[in-house]
Amino acid sequence: MVDTTAVDDGKLNVQERILHAAEELFASSSYSATRISDIAAKAGVNQALVHYYFSTKERLYEAVLERLFQQWESYLQKQSWEDVHPEQMLRQYIEMHFEIKCKIPNLYKIFHKESIDGGQLFNQFASAQWVQDYKEKSEMFKRWKQAGIIDPHANEQVVLFCLWGMMNQFYYRELEALQMITGHAGTKEQLQQEIVEQMVALAQHGILTQLQPRQEQQGAEQKLVQLLVAPSELEELEDELALIEETVAGWNGCRLQLISSPQELLAGNEQQLTLIVTSTHVGELSQQLVTWLHALEQTSALVADRFVGIWTKKGNAAAEHVQQQLEDTINRLGGFAVARPAALTLHGYLHRCAKMSKL
Known part of the structure; x- marks a missing residue:
């Protein structure tokens, strides 16, 4: 599988160059703001070749998402949730999904761009596993709530979006920005791992039930x-x-x-x-x-x-x-x-x- 985040354009064939160029532009400018002429210029081909391989911009958009989702699914298949303690499962879920976002950021950039624009094409072309994964994790959180593992007042679906929201603050940031956010030096991977630890700690202490009832009366006997x-x-x-x-x-x-x-x-x-x-x-x-x-x-x-x-x-x-x-x-x-x-x-x-x- 080609890693679309780091590709030498000179080594790609024409169709791959078009796909790569389209992916970068859809991620940076959104679907609606990207023109076929922009894609052709970035890929170093004429517009006729873009239409030859993909006929329409919508078909090209679908091909870009299909390629990105293939990578996303390959990451997802590596993770097994069987016989894993809930606290460890939550850690693994955050670690895995943040790693996916960092490895294939354009998938999420495109999703967020279209969400802001109010478009529906992304959902139309999204992998069926994209929705299924969301449903499975929602059900998992619901079972945890019923078992008393999660705060009974938590909305399990909102919790999932909050977890993703934390990740969305960091996956696309470069080294300099990560150093500024964390307040110290380190490699990009080191700083991303530090951020993962912070997200895990926040999720476990803010989502998993914590036993810290407040003493309502000051000076009460121990x-x-x-x-x-x-x-x-x-x-x-x-x-x-x-x-x-x-x-x-x-x-x-x-x-x-x-x-x-x-x-x-x-x-x-x-x-x-x-x-x-x-x-x-x-x-x-x-x-x-x-x-x-x-x-x-x-x-x-x-x-x-x-x-x-x-x-x-x-x-x-x-x-x-x-x-x-x-x-x-x-x-x-x-x-x-x-x-x-x-x-x-x-x-x-x-x-x-x-x-x-x-x-």
Whole structure:
């Protein structure tokens, strides 16, 4: 495939020279502002040859878009979204689409030019995959919203346009402009990668649910989020515990407290939420958790009317069973076990816990 952003005109045959010239002019001047005579002059041929190969300006426009969309589709086919964590998927989506814009900028320049002009030819000649990709990503975002991964107030279609809008500020800019925007030197690729990181961070912290409820009353007492995890499982659950610690630290007026016995639930009325974090391979429970549950059976008042978040590290059917078993036990004892939908990430589940316990 010819990279139409960097072509030596002298090495192209006549038809390719015409296509390349037309692409550059449509991208810089728009379809309506470009004349066949301009294209012929840029390609170094007479107008008769342009009409010979493409008959009309509209047919030439269609051929230009067809060639650009072939490149666009080849990029799209390289990406697989199977078994990818939502946060990583969002990163990959931004990285891939920004790379496409930077590699074939004329496709997007032509699209934006015609959008401003109010024309309809681009949509008429666009790849069917162009619309399908938009529908698939809209549905993906909608599923994330239903699973609590995205802010429930977000409009998934507007979110997509906002992501593209961020990319549209940068894909066409040259090195000097990128240096001015970022405020320091570097290669074009380095600065584009820095911008990608900024876009990813903004999307994840502005689109993915963040747990930073505001403390409405100044000077309110600090609230406790109590965490039960067996010492024997600390190493296996290291990543989950690090995320929990980081997340709770972002909740204004909250602190995380590691507890080892049910009696510590009596630490004070300010306690709003208890988190049980565990793992299992064949359905087994840690001895500490078994002891803890037995104590609650004996004194159910310790958990009555409390919100309890339960996170069983998943990976097999046994873990699913343990998760449900723990939720049922807490509810039977009079507590409020925060249900965990299958598609919910730990990040999204913590948001659900905070929302339900009004932290």
